[in-house]
Amino acid sequence: MAAGQNKGYGSDVNIASTKIICLSFAVLAGISGVLLVSQERPAEAAGEMNCGCHPNKADKSFTHKPVKDGECSSCHKPSDQKHPKVKKGAFLLTDNGKVGLCNECHERKDIKKYVHGPVASGDCLDCHDVHQSDNKFQLKASGVALCYMCHDKTKLGRKFPHPPITEGKCLDCHDPHQSDNKYILKAEGSALCIMCHNKSMFSGKSIHGPVSTGECSACHVTHGTQYPHLLKHSFPEDFYTSFSKAQFDLCFKCHSASLADDQRTGAATNFRNGMFNLHFLHVNKADKGRSCKVCHDPHASSQPKLISSKVSGFGRWRIPIRYTKNDVGGTCVVGCHKPKSYNRIDPVVNP
Ligand code: HEC
Ligand code: HEC
Ligand code: HEC
Ligand code: HEC
Ligand code: HEC
Ligand code: HEC
Ligand code: HEC
Ligand code: HEC
Ligand code: HEC
Structure with missing residues (x-):
């Protein structure tokens, strides 16, 4: 699928039917105590709520909406391989797992004049966990720690730093994805400064x-x-x-x-x-x-x-x-x- 082409949220997958099959499977597993791994079933059967095998993908504080809603199949499409016998390759991502997948449901984050390095290269998952996380927006780290995953903290260290830097408020000035202002800034020139400083000065x-x-x-x-x-x-x-x-x-x-x-x-x-x-x-x-x-x-x-x-x-x-x-x-x-x-x-x- 071409990037930017919105197919709409979960539109062309039959979520309801996978849900029923998978739920009944889980119920069956619960009653009989049969180990799911020993079962052979078509890959289509697995679509909902981890199907009893996978670690729960929706138990952390911040869960991606389609994951929370159990719509695994809006991103994972079954192949013709038998699952769980075949583990790797039984499910394919509906896109490459990079930006194309995200763009199926989200507005594009890489179309303004200045695009952040990892966004430009389509690596949304460098910062976001696609399923869930303990941080808001399913981020892989919270606050400034996210930025320091890639940026050298010592490089930003100054003898006299600007207080919002010390406080780690990078996103008060920078957009994490894109901007029409250089350095992905939220405003340009003095307009940036008077977001916080008194104009009358x-x-x-x-x-x-x-x-x-x-x-x-x-x-x-x-x-x-x-x-x-x-x-x-x-x-x-x-x-x-x-x-x-x-x-x-x-x-x-x-x-x-x-x-x-x-x-x-x-x-x-x-x-x-x-x-x-x-x-x-x-x-x-x-x-x-x-x-x-x-x-x-x-x-x-x-x-x-x-x-x-x-x-x-x-x-x-x-x-x-x-x-x-x-x-x-x-x-x-x-x-x-x-x-x-x-x-x-x-x-x-x-x-
Ligand atoms: C929004 C799209 C999306 C949804 C919805 C989604 N996944 Fe995923 N899933 C991915 C992507 C992308 C990867 C590859 C992750 C990576 O490379 O870090 C993945 C990887 C996985 C993996 C292998 C790696 C791991 O994290 O264990 C499993 C298992 C998995 N998903 C299960 C599920 C289940 C179960 C659901 C439903 C509860 C689900 N996924 C819903 C996008 C999604
Ligand atoms: C199948 C559709 C779908 C796909 C594919 C998808 N998302 Fe989402 N995403 C959603 C929905 C629905 C929401 C909730 C939107 C809302 O609440 O306004 C959401 C919300 C989010 C949020 C905000 C979470 C919050 O707490 O507000 C982030 C971040 C996010 N998605 C990242 C991604 C990334 C990164 C990808 C690609 C790996 C991706 N999404 C792929 C449907 C999708
Ligand atoms: C450098 C880290 C980073 C990368 C890479 C990144 N994001 Fe984000 N994203 C963030 C941060 C930080 C927030 C929270 C913004 C805030 O606090 O206002 C966020 C918020 C979001 C949100 C919810 C709020 C909104 O702006 O709609 C969505 C959706 C989202 N990102 C999607 C994506 C997609 C899609 C990609 C890949 C094209 C991506 N992100 C790449 C850091 C990143
Ligand atoms: C996954 C790695 C990664 C993370 C996490 C990350 N960045 Fe970056 N950032 C990059 C790369 C790569 C570049 C491009 C470097 C270059 O061009 O020299 C970049 C460049 C930048 C630039 C300069 C943009 C320009 O136009 O010159 C700013 C500003 C920036 N990042 C801010 C942030 C902030 C703020 C955070 C935390 C919210 C953050 N970054 C998190 C990888 C990352
Ligand atoms: C008060 C606003 C403000 C805050 C807060 C801020 N920045 Fe910046 N940043 C700027 C401006 C303005 C530039 C443009 C270059 C310059 O004027 O030095 C910039 C440039 C950058 C650059 C690219 C140039 C360089 O120095 O490498 C990176 C990377 C960057 N900022 C990362 C961060 C990170 C990480 C944080 C949080 C620790 C942060 N910024 C907090 C305003 C801010
Ligand atoms: C980036 C260049 C730049 C720097 C640095 C600079 N100035 Fe100026 N200054 C100017 C310009 C341009 C004018 C207007 C010149 C004109 O109107 O002929 C000016 C004019 C002035 C005037 C006359 C104001 C008036 O109303 O006519 C004073 C006084 C002055 N500067 C003091 C200072 C002091 C004190 C410093 C150091 C703290 C300083 N300047 C640093 C560029 C600068
Ligand atoms: C996100 C809010 C924010 C933005 C945006 C911002 N500042 Fe600040 N700045 C502060 C805070 C908070 C302080 C510390 C309290 C004070 O002095 O007002 C400060 C202090 C300063 C100081 C005094 C530092 C000292 O040690 O005396 C200068 C100079 C300054 N800012 C310049 C700027 C300039 C120039 C810009 C625009 C490029 C800017 N600020 C943008 C929040 C901000
Ligand atoms: C010509 C040089 C010059 C320019 C241009 C300049 N400043 Fe300053 N600024 C100074 C000097 C010098 C000081 C330190 C004054 C002192 O020692 O008391 C200062 C101090 C400050 C302070 C902290 C002290 C206070 O009075 O609260 C802030 C905030 C500030 N500047 C913001 C800005 C902003 C925002 C702009 C752009 C609209 C700007 N400055 C443009 C020279 C400049
Ligand atoms: C005792 C007060 C005083 C101090 C200290 C002072 N100035 Fe001035 N300055 C003035 C006055 C008064 C004028 C206006 C002269 C006129 O136009 O009649 C002026 C004018 C200027 C001008 C406009 C051009 C000119 O020379 O007429 C500049 C530039 C300037 N000062 C820079 C500075 C710098 C730089 C310093 C510090 C190194 C400084 N001033 C220290 C009082 C002062």
Whole structure:
């Protein structure tokens, strides 16, 4: 039978008659105590409820519906061999026991753009027991143990893993069979992330370039990395640090380090008073240089230029910051301090 051609559930097998023959056989066996193995009968006789010989195929918590219903013959068709004299080969599968068999009753699981390896090769039974199992969906293992039957756990181990990975919730993000998204993901780009993370974190008056285009993966690796917060490259954990370009590698992958490196500049940054680079002033210190996140939110902000509405770095207090920007500079009011301004054209004295 061609894959995908649905013949319908149990349609062309005569379930009722095999049922009667087999049941009466079992009853007979019960009364007379005759060993079934010594009997010779046509293979057709065996169709129902293991016929007293086979280990019960329907005694575990999760049993495949047609098995539970005793419809063995919807998958096993008798050959002309005598059973049980002939054991191997007396029953043939109505299909090769691979995906074709499943497709007789189920919607196809291998037709989307990205298909999981074992599904693509038709090996449904790598993960499912066709008769029964102690796990839901007759799975061969439960939860993440199923995935680790084939995937190397150590490969997914990260110094700072994403909590849903540690909790083994692979299927919160991946479909086990197929998807139209790469890596058989349940959603694409930032849509995947906002299934769990609050969308409001990523909206505001200013939105960071890669965030607005949904490229969370420009900065984060979803399974985790050797850096905190699933970051792709190095970025300081603390608010104050001894400045080095390498520490801010994450930002300097896209922005030129000269924005914090050149003490005097007419172009490297707009955060300058005349030629004096205020990024340099705040960030570039051997002792207690500020991290970018003291002023900038890496995602989005209600103020221009990703300036956070609260400054971090003063212990648990987050002091409100009000930032206004104009064509030639800007002004910051931090907490109850005096406003501080900068002007690129006409430098402010003691900014
Ligand atoms: C949905 C299809 C399907 C149904 C229904 C089904 N089987 Fe099977 N059965 C299979 C497949 C496929 C295999 C081969 C399993 C494998 O290769 O792992 C198999 C293998 C077997 C085997 C040999 C291996 C083993 O697991 O012991 C026996 C015996 C068997 N089935 C008995 C039964 C009986 C009895 C019933 C009814 C209670 C039944 N089957 C119902 C698909 C089915
Ligand atoms: C003869 C028809 C038939 C065949 C062949 C068949 N199934 Fe099923 N399967 C069913 C029916 C009926 C259900 C119950 C559907 C429901 O409850 O919605 C079911 C349910 C399932 C379930 C879900 C169990 C659950 O707990 O919800 C899985 C998994 C499954 N089948 C896997 C397979 C695999 C793998 C194959 C091929 C080896 C296969 N089936 C072949 C009829 C079949
Ligand atoms: C890599 C392991 C794996 C393989 C291979 C696999 N499945 Fe599944 N399947 C699962 C898991 C896990 C679930 C449970 C999904 C969930 O929890 O939502 C499932 C659920 C199902 C279900 C019930 C829910 C549904 O999506 O309809 C059916 C039916 C099913 N599989 C059929 C198949 C068929 C048919 C094949 C082969 C084409 C197959 N599976 C191959 C892992 C697998
Ligand atoms: C029976 C073995 C088997 C099991 C069980 C299994 N996988 Fe896979 N998986 C594979 C194979 C084979 C590939 C393809 C590998 C390749 O192309 O390098 C694959 C690839 C993948 C991919 C990458 C797909 C892509 O498009 O690159 C993801 C994601 C994945 N598996 C997730 C899972 C999850 C989640 C589970 C548990 C629900 C799981 N796998 C269980 C065998 C398995
Ligand atoms: C929070 C969502 C999420 C969870 C949970 C998740 N993944 Fe992934 N996974 C992804 C994304 C996104 C990718 C695409 C590659 C990337 O961004 O690193 C991926 C890629 C993969 C790949 C293919 C690439 C590779 O790294 O080999 C495999 C295999 C995989 N995941 C397996 C798993 C397994 C197994 C689990 C459970 C332990 C799991 N994933 C949990 C989101 C997730
Ligand atoms: C299935 C739910 C789920 C999905 C989907 C998800 N996350 Fe998470 N993520 C969590 C949970 C739970 C935490 C831990 C609690 C928290 O920090 O909110 C977390 C934490 C994080 C953290 C902070 C880690 C730390 O150590 O500070 C980052 C960064 C993160 N997620 C990024 C992402 C990105 C990027 C995506 C999309 C590719 C994503 N998440 C998708 C559930 C999810
Ligand atoms: C330009 C780089 C960058 C991009 C793009 C980015 N992030 Fe982040 N993200 C960071 C940095 C840096 C941190 C750590 C901030 C800190 O140390 O407090 C972070 C922290 C997080 C956290 C945990 C901290 C928190 O505030 O709860 C989550 C969750 C998160 N990001 C999700 C996302 C999602 C979802 C996207 C895509 C919509 C995304 N990020 C895009 C740089 C980025
Ligand atoms: C993947 C590339 C990428 C990374 C990594 C990156 N940025 Fe950006 N950033 C951009 C793009 C694109 C823009 C928009 C540029 C433009 O509009 O000219 C931008 C703009 C900005 C702006 C100006 C926002 C505005 O509203 O004009 C600030 C501030 C900023 N980034 C800070 C950071 C910080 C801090 C880091 C490190 C945590 C960082 N960026 C990492 C790509 C990146
Ligand atoms: C003391 C607060 C403060 C700190 C710390 C800070 N910035 Fe800024 N940054 C600003 C202000 C204010 C602007 C807006 C300048 C303007 O447009 O007038 C700005 C602008 C930017 C821009 C836009 C382009 C430019 O230079 O004008 C980028 C990119 C940027 N910052 C990156 C960073 C990075 C990367 C770090 C950490 C290495 C950092 N900032 C640390 C306050 C800060």
